[in-house]
Amino acid sequence: MTEIRDLTVGVLGGTGAQGKGLAVRWAHAGVKVIIGSRSAERAELAAKEIVEVAGGTVSGADNADTAANSDIVLVAVPWEGHGDLLASLRDQLAGKIVIDCVNPLGFDKQGPFALPVTEGSAAQQAELLLPESKVTAAFHHVSAVLLADLANVSEVDMDVLVLGDDREATDTVRELAELVPGFRGVYGGRLRNAHQVEAFTANLIAVNRRYKTHAGLKITGV
Numbered sequence: 001m002t003e004i005r006d007l008t009v010g011v012l013g014g015t016g017a018q019g020k021g022l023a024v025r026w027a028h029a030g031v032k033v034i035i036g037s038r039s040a041e042r043a044e045l046a047a048k049e050i051v052e053v054a055g056g057t058v059s060g061a062d063n064a065d066t067a068a069n070s071d072i073v074l075v076a077v078p079w080e081g082h083g084d085l086l087a088s089l090r091d092q093l094a095g096k097i098v099i100d101c102v103n104p105l106g107f108d109k110q111g112p113f114a115l116p117v118t119e120g121s122a123a124q125q126a127e128l129l130l131p132e133s134k135v136t137a138a139f140h141h142v143s144a145v146l147l148a149d150l151a152n153v154s155e156v157d158m159d160v161l162v163l164g165d166d167r168e169a170t171d172t173v174r175e176l177a178e179l180v181p182g183f184r185g186v187y188g189g190r191l192r193n194a195h196q197v198e199a200f201t202a203n204l205i206a207v208n209r210r211y212k213t214h215a216g217l218k219i220t221g222v
């Protein structure tokens with residue numbers, strides 16, 4: 001078995017809040033990270049910023065090189081760009097574990113709401129576009145703000161639901177989650193159940209707005 005710390009984790013859209021936040025935590029835990037972006041320059045800049053905060057081994061590249069040179073790849077781009085990006089990276093992502101954390105959400109005067117997705121969910125769209133990859137879904141409910149605040153938030157106290165159809169892949173992603181102090185990785189079902197997990201983020205954002213917090217999820221009884 002390969003040690004999780006020996007794997008390289010690539011982050012597509014790693015210049016954004018969510019990708020950067022998880023990259024900070026993984027780099028701090030000793031995982032080799034590649035930040036991906038549509039612009040290699042932006043990625044290199046973000047990688048530098050992460051090393052300043054978290055230390056570790058972090059480099060930057062365009063999304064295609066990031067996918068090609070990583071063992072596990074987190075997809076952390078907005079829903080609007082999700083399908084096109086993954087369709088363009090099918091070859092680079094073949095045979096790899098892909099982690100989708102994308103929440104297809106809309107916002108109006110009444111707050112956040114889940115968007116309908118033709119394929120069922122962002123994760124199922126990824127599975128259709130990447131038939132040779134092991135697609136999983138995780139980290140939907142994790143606050144980028146808490147992740148980024150390494151100085152004040154030493155433990156991110158919440159459960160991370162991990163969904164997928166390949167047991168070994170979901171176990172690896174649970175392990176990757178648990179490198180972050182406070183996280184517990186919990187298997188959350190097959191990928192066909194990703195819709196409600198993605199959609200539930202709208203409820204959590206509503207909680208955050210009402211109670212001025214960064215709410216997370218805890219599963220009891222496990």
Ligand SMILES: NC(=O)c1ccc[n+]([C@@H]2O[C@H](COP(=O)([O-])OP(=O)(O)OC[C@H]3O[C@@H](n4cnc5c(N)ncnc54)[C@H](OP(=O)(O)O)[C@@H]3O)[C@@H](O)[C@H]2O)c1
Binds near residue numbers: 019075085139
């Ligand atoms: N923010 C959170 O707390 C949070 C929590 C859980 C899950 N998520 C999910 O994580 C994903 C990223 O969230 P975020 O807040 O980090 O978003 P973001 O900052 O708006 O976007 C992340 C990165 O995606 C790239 N990007 C933007 N538009 C793109 C497009 N059309 N095609 C390809 N790449 C594009 C940009 O990088 P470049 O310009 O450098 O390419 C950007 O820095 C979302 O799907 C969100 O639902 C977010």
